[in-house]
Amino acid sequence: MPVTAMREDRGFIEINAQECKGCGLCVEACVQKVLHLSPHLNHYGYHPAEYDGRGCNGCGVCFYACPEPGAIRVFKAVA
Amino acid sequence: MPKQLIKGNDALVKGAVLAGCRAFYGYPITPANEIAEAAAYYIPLAGGTFLQAESEVAAINMVYGAASAGIRAMTASSGPGISLMSEGISYIAGAELPCVVVNVMRGGPGLGNIAPEQSDYFQAVKGGGHGNYRCLVLAPATAQEMCDLTRLAFDLADKYRNPVFILADGYTGQMMEPVDFLTVDAHAQVTPEWAVDGTAETRKNLITSLYIHPDELEAHVRKLEAKYKRASEVETRWENYRTEDADVVFLGYGVVARILKSVVEMLRGRGIRAGLLRPITLFPFPSGEIRRLAKQAALFYVVEMSTGQMVEDVRLAVEGARPVEFYSRVGGNVPSAEEIFEKVLKTMEARAANSVEEVLSHA
Amino acid sequence: MPEMKQTHGKAQCFYDTYERKGELTHQTHYCPGCGHGISMKLLAEAIDELGIRDRVILVSPVGCSVFLYYYFDVGNVQVAHGRAPAVATGLKRARPDSIVISYQGDGDLAAIGSSEILHAANRGELITCLFANNAIYGMTGGQMAPTTLLGRKTTTTPFGRDKIKDGYPLHVSEVLSSLEAPVFVERVALGSTKQILAAKRAIRKAVETQVKGLGFSLVEILSPCPTIWKQDPVEAQKFVRETMAEVYPVSNKCDRTATAEPHPAPAPAPDLDELPRILKLPAAAPAGTAPRALREDLDCRIKIAGFGGQGVLLLGQLLAEAGMDDGLEVSWLPSYGPEMRSGTSNCHVRLASKPVDSPLVTKSSVLIALNEPSLDKFLEEVEPGGLVLYNGDEIPEDARRQDVTMRALPFFEIADEVGTAKAGNIVVLGALLEALPLLPAEIVDRAMARVVKGEKWLEIDRKAMERGRQAMNAVVSAVVSAVVSAVVSKEAHCHA
Numbered sequence: 001m002p003v004t005a006m007r008e009d010r011g012f013i014e015i016n017a018q019e020c021k022g023c024g025l026c027v028e029a030c031v032q033k034v035l036h037l038s039p040h041l042n043h044y045g046y047h048p049a050e051y052d053g054r055g056c057n058g059c060g061v062c063f064y065a066c067p068e069p070g071a072i073r074v075f076k077a078v079a
Numbered sequence: 080m081p082k083q084l085i086k087g088n089d090a091l092v093k094g095a096v097l098a099g100c101r102a103f104y105g106y107p108i109t110p111a112n113e114i115a116e117a118a119a120y121y122i123p124l125a126g127g128t129f130l131q132a133e134s135e136v137a138a139i140n141m142v143y144g145a146a147s148a149g150i151r152a153m154t155a156s157s158g159p160g161i162s163l164m165s166e167g168i169s170y171i172a173g174a175e176l177p178c179v180v181v182n183v184m185r186g187g188p189g190l191g192n193i194a195p196e197q198s199d200y201f202q203a204v205k206g207g208g209h210g211n212y213r214c215l216v217l218a219p220a221t222a223q224e225m226c227d228l229t230r231l232a233f234d235l236a237d238k239y240r241n242p243v244f245i246l247a248d249g250y251t252g253q254m255m256e257p258v259d260f261l262t263v264d265a266h267a268q269v270t271p272e273w274a275v276d277g278t279a280e281t282r283k284n285l286i287t288s289l290y291i292h293p294d295e296l297e298a299h300v301r302k303l304e305a306k307y308k309r310a311s312e313v314e315t316r317w318e319n320y321r322t323e324d325a326d327v328v329f330l331g332y333g334v335v336a337r338i339l340k341s342v343v344e345m346l347r348g349r350g351i352r353a354g355l356l357r358p359i360t361l362f363p364f365p366s367g368e369i370r371r372l373a374k375q376a377a378l379f380y381v382v383e384m385s386t387g388q389m390v391e392d393v394r395l396a397v398e399g400a401r402p403v404e405f406y407s408r409v410g411g412n413v414p415s416a417e418e419i420f421e422k423v424l425k426t427m428e429a430r431a432a433n434s435v436e437e438v439l440s441h442a
Numbered sequence: 443m444p445e446m447k448q449t450h451g452k453a454q455c456f457y458d459t460y461e462r463k464g465e466l467t468h469q470t471h472y473c474p475g476c477g478h479g480i481s482m483k484l485l486a487e488a489i490d491e492l493g494i495r496d497r498v499i500l501v502s503p504v505g506c507s508v509f510l511y512y513y514f515d516v517g518n519v520q521v522a523h524g525r526a527p528a529v530a531t532g533l534k535r536a537r538p539d540s541i542v543i544s545y546q547g548d549g550d551l552a553a554i555g556s557s558e559i560l561h562a563a564n565r566g567e568l569i570t571c572l573f574a575n576n577a578i579y580g581m582t583g584g585q586m587a588p589t590t591l592l593g594r595k596t597t598t599t600p601f602g603r604d605k606i607k608d609g610y611p612l613h614v615s616e617v618l619s620s621l622e623a624p625v626f627v628e629r630v631a632l633g634s635t636k637q638i639l640a641a642k643r644a645i646r647k648a649v650e651t652q653v654k655g656l657g658f659s660l661v662e663i664l665s666p667c668p669t670i671w672k673q674d675p676v677e678a679q680k681f682v683r684e685t686m687a688e689v690y691p692v693s694n695k696c697d698r699t700a701t702a703e704p705h706p707a708p709a710p711a712p713d714l715d716e717l718p719r720i721l722k723l724p725a726a727a728p729a730g731t732a733p734r735a736l737r738e739d740l741d742c743r744i745k746i747a748g749f750g751g752q753g754v755l756l757l758g759q760l761l762a763e764a765g766m767d768d769g770l771e772v773s774w775l776p777s778y779g780p781e782m783r784s785g786t787s788n789c790h791v792r793l794a795s796k797p798v799d800s801p802l803v804t805k806s807s808v809l810i811a812l813n814e815p816s817l818d819k820f821l822e823e824v825e826p827g828g829l830v831l832y833n834g835d836e837i838p839e840d841a842r843r844q845d846v847t848m849r850a851l852p853f854f855e856i857a858d859e860v861g862t863a864k865a866g867n868i869v870v871l872g873a874l875l876e877a878l879p880l881l882p883a884e885i886v887d888r889a890m891a892r893v894v895k896g897e898k899w900l901e902i903d904r905k906a907m908e909r910g911r912q913a914m915n916a917v918v919s920a921v922v923s924a925v926v927s928a929v930v931s932k933e934a935h936c937h938a
């Protein structure tokens with residue numbers, strides 16, 4: 001289920017936990033610092049990245065930091 | 080159409096163009112240069128690509144590219160260059176791409192010399208590159224065959240999705256003979272369904288020789304194996320020359336076979352029933368025909384311009400049923416009919432202290 | 443809550459799941475934090491943005507990026523180590539409308555394939571090359587690459603890369619941008635978000651360079667390899683940004699996109715029925731002549747020998763051409779290989795009623811010796827009863843045989859009288875045909891008209907032919923009967 005965007009947020013992201021390898025590059029890249037690695041393991045044994053659930057501005061930096069083609073989807077408020 | 084007096088090398092290129100070859104990638108080497116030079120002239124005029132590559136390694140990979148795109152492609156070289164191409168030929172066989180590779184053989188090993196030899200038989204017939212693959216190998220002996228077998232080579236390459244060698248010698252390439260090009264219908268190229276040609280129709284296609292899982296590679300190699308077996312059953316070609324009653328059967332290919340025809344005539348003039356089996360395909364090899372002749376002939380006599388390469392296949396085919404004698408010249412020396420004739424007589428005498436006729440009567 | 447719209451997601455030209463991978467079909471095969479995945483995404487976005495997916499042929503290398511075809515829903519060709527630019531050349535030239543993109547690592551492109559990339563770039567091939575430089579051999583487990591930094595320990599530089607022993611890091615983009623042909627060469631890096639976005643722009647521009655038909659383009663991508671570098675992904679990214687970029691400056695190296703002219707479109711291929719004309723195949727059959735008595739069992743083996751420049755080969759060719767026109771079986775074999783040394787030249791011609799077996803003439807019925815060494819060398823192999831024509835005033839005393847007909851004529855002096863000694867070979871032809879009427883004059887004349895280039899030369903040659911006939915006729919008229927038996931008799935070749 002997509003994380004529900006908070007009213008004040010200008011964007012949100014979806015992370016496909018099964019595609020993520022837990023490299024942490026998105027966590028490092030995130031300007032808003034709203035990503036973290038999950039304490040849980042995914043199907044393949046990685047700690048996948050997770051969105052904190054609030055604070056995303058939809059900038060897309062995490063998408064380009066991520067080496068997986070489709071692990072992250074970025075949504076942004078229509079102006 | 081009347082015949083045209085033409086060099087074998089030129090006939091080969093014209094045959095290739097008529098066969099639909101529209102890509103030639105090569106690198107200069109004597110004695111195959113004339114093929115590249117004729118290709119550089121004719122193939123662009125026919126709407127194709129000629130490119131002098133930076134090396135034989137690059138040339139064969141350019142052929143790989145053109146073949147991947149579904150274009151009839153070829154290259155021509157000689158021993159040292161074929162050695163460099165062996166990597167690419169293995170990949171082409173592994174990726175099941177069609178192409179034609181011409182080897183106008185010269186003397187080896189190493190730099191050897193530029194004179195004619197037949198010492199690349201193993202390289203062409205037994206592999207050259209790595210892995211479980213074979214190349215189909217055609218051995219022309221006339222200028223007409225330089226044309227016709229080139230056309231056949233492209234058809235076989237497409238049919239089996241496999242590299243096909245034209246294993247020629249300097250004489251067959253340099254020699255001028257009348258060639259009837261009417262025997263070759265111009266080929267209209269259709270993009271094969273497996274090709275990758277940069278269109279929506281072929282977008283899902285993949286050209287690769289990589290099968291990372293052992294079971295997949297085994298299945299692939301078994302598929303290639305079955306293909307070569309099928310080719311062996313239906314593509315073997317040879318010429319019988321006066322073998323119907325022959326006690327002595329000569330074997331030779333290329334220009335040597337032509338010389339052996341003269342030897343056959345000379346021996347017949349001496350009352351010895353001689354004949355010639357000329358393999359036209361070296362792989363697949365006419366082993367069945369050799370076995371058939373082994374029932375009637377007393378002696379097989381193999382002549383090569385190598386220290387003994389094809390003779391191994393002859394011995395495997397004869398399976399010890401009959402003696403297999405061998406005579407060779409190497410280094411660029413071409414055996415004369417007279418020289419072979421004398422050797423044969425001596426051999427036959429040596430085999431039986433009494434008389435040639437006695438040897439033959441044991442057949 | 444404001445309306446949200448997806449702005450970034452998986453590119454269209456990626457497969458939804460990676461079925462070719464066989465297992466774990468939702469993930470790439472790359473290690474966590476690997477730069478290849480990011481490079482792939484940037485390329486995929488460029489393909490999507492330019493709307494060229496159906497036209498793309500992606501050339502996969504050998505190395506960690508060998509499996510590009512697991513992911514890209516485009517035409518895929520996997521190739522040998524280092525050969526991607528050569529294969530790409532063959533693909534692009536075969537299919538000029540396709541967009542051919544090769545992707546290579548540093549071992550592949552900068553070591554084993556250094557020749558292929560250099561020459562593809564120098565030819566200005568209309569291809570796009572992505573070059574992932576992580577300064578290490580990843581797939582094989584961490585050996586030194588040509589781009590490995592000085593001092594770095596790898597499995598094959600256990601004491602660190604030494605400039606004396608191992609040489610210096612290879613600056614591929616600088617080398618290639620020093621060439622004249624490349625249109626767009628840029629080095630980018632994956633060391634930060636900013637660098638990644640710059641890389642995205644460069645990759646798109648490189649592909650666009652090909653789409654516009656402008657020429658060769660290459661993007662070198664400084665790329666992290668956390669696993670082999672033994673760093674975590676964040677540290678590896680920092681290493682790219684701070685250490686690699688020190689050695690390999692990140693910048694555009696060459697951009698001629700503003701001035702480069704698009705390559706012209708290839709000319710349309712001619713119709714197949716044009717091929718006989720293009721290939722210069724003979725148009726019409728020459729009228730044959732009636733078989734003559736001489737030809738019934740004709741087996742004439744001619745050897746012509748002299749030095750280079752005497753027209754030995756052309757003389758032989760004219761005989762073979764005329765013989766063919768006359769309905770004979772013919773072969774012509776020039777001196778070849780070691781025989782060509784020392785400026786000597788010879789050829790073997792056979793004119794026969796039956797198919798020619800050996801094209802080699804080792805027992806000749808006719809020897810034409812245009813100098814003394816040739817006479818000395820080949821006189822022995824002339825069949826008894828054969829004919830020898832020698833270029834000179836008389837046959838040298840030490841080179842005489844009683845069992846063959848030998849005639850000496852100064853062919854080249856005679857040719858001088860018709861204007862040029864160069865026609866000496868045609869004087870020989872006239873003399874030979876006078877001595878031995880193998881071929882009708884009109885057939886020979888037609889062959890000559892076909893082979894000899896230029897009306898002026900044809901006139902000279904016709905005169906030379908006539909002078910040759912006259913000269914021979916003056917020497918002897920009775921040669922014919924003496925030598926006919928040598929060229930018609932099967933016995934001559936039976937060595938019993």
